[in-house]
Amino acid sequence: MTTAIEWTDTVWNPVTGCSKVSEGCRNCYAFALHDMRHKAFQEGKRLPQQYAKPFKELQLFSERLEQPVKWKKPRKIFVNSMSDLFHKDVPGWFIKQVFDIMMKADWHVYQVLTKRADRMREIVTAYLEHEKLDKLPPHIWIGVSVENEDANRERVHHLVKTKASVRFLSCEPLLGPIDLSVHLNWLERDTGKPYIHWIIAGGESGSNARPMRQYWVESLRDQCKEFGVAFFFKQWGEFLPHEDDDEDPEFWVTDEGAGFVHTSIPTDDDWDYMNRVGKKRAGRLLDGQEWNQFPDGGERDAN
Known part of the structure; x- marks a missing residue:
């Protein structure tokens, strides 16, 4: 399945x-999209x-496991954009099958992302021991x-x-x-x-989006530059720093409450x-340029 996510192919x-x-889940796009379609x-x-089921009910699709094997053209694959592979309700035997497919269809790159870092570490460790792999x-x-x-x-x-x-x-969302x-x-x-080999950063989008302050993302970019880590700036999200001196800014944003929006000047x-x-107008330029680095040292393809 193709995707509009800038740092992956499918x-x-x-x-x-x-x-x-956690706070990063508050306005989850996957929740909103799935439950809209559920309704x-x-x-x-x-x-x-x-x-047929709401998003809070996890569903396993064994029939989808072989999909990457059928995709002959190499691509970057975001694994479980509509879930978390290491959620407590995903059984270990099923996670092993997912890893087995990733090992089998090794002409692709798989991007596995989780908020359940502790379970991820445990399961990856067990998988490596079972397969007698160092990493x-x-x-x-x-x-x-x-x-x-x-x-x-x-x-981390x-x-x-x-x-x-x-x-x-x-x-x-960077909060x-x-x-x-x-x-x-x-x-x-x-x-x-x-x-750490790669850092993606981006602001939140959607009707309830929280703003991302410029120095938060610039700090991450600068840390990447200092330590030689690839940096990818995905988007500003709904909000953009005010730069037009001829217009009054709409909001004053502070660190209070993770990007707290004030409609009058804070104290x-x-x-x-x-x-x-809006997300489209805000774009993804940081200090006048796109940041499209990947951990292999390459840039995102132009097309």
Whole structure:
């Protein structure tokens, strides 16, 4: 299935359904999209059978497991864009089957992203021991979602201790400043490079989107540049920093409550002027350029 997600080529969903675990989940696009279609399904619209159940009910689709084997052209595959592979309700035997397919169809690159970093580490460790492997091969990328400093402290240490060739962070929606210096200073013995190889950053979109302050994303970009980590800026989201001196800004945004929007000037001196312009108009330029780096050192293809 093709996708508009900028950092991948296609999505593969052997599992659908999830539950919310942190602030990054509050306005989850997958929840909203699935449950909108679930409502339409109940009203009689002809939709795939997966929409017969609400998103909070996890569903396993064994018939989808072989899809990557049938895709002969190599591509980057986002695994479970409509779920979390390491959700507690996904049985270990099914996760093993997903990994077996990724190992089998090794002409693709698989991007596995989770908020359940502790279970991910446990299952990957068990899988490697069972398969007698030292670490996951370079075509299987393992990542964790990190929306703020709380998520950083909770999840990233599990990621860096997971034996993978490529590890990444998705800082989207970015809801506050994140300091990764402790993790980026920790270097792999065999490569001399940080244990984190790629960072994606982006603001939130949708009707209830929270704004992303410019210095939050610039800080991540600068940390990547300092430590030699690939950086991909996905989008500003709904809000864009105000730059037109001829117009009054719509909002004053502070760090209070993770991107708190004020409609009048806050009492402190730390805020950004921002306008709500919509995802398309806001675009994905940071300091006048796109950031399309990947962990292999390459840039995103122009087409």
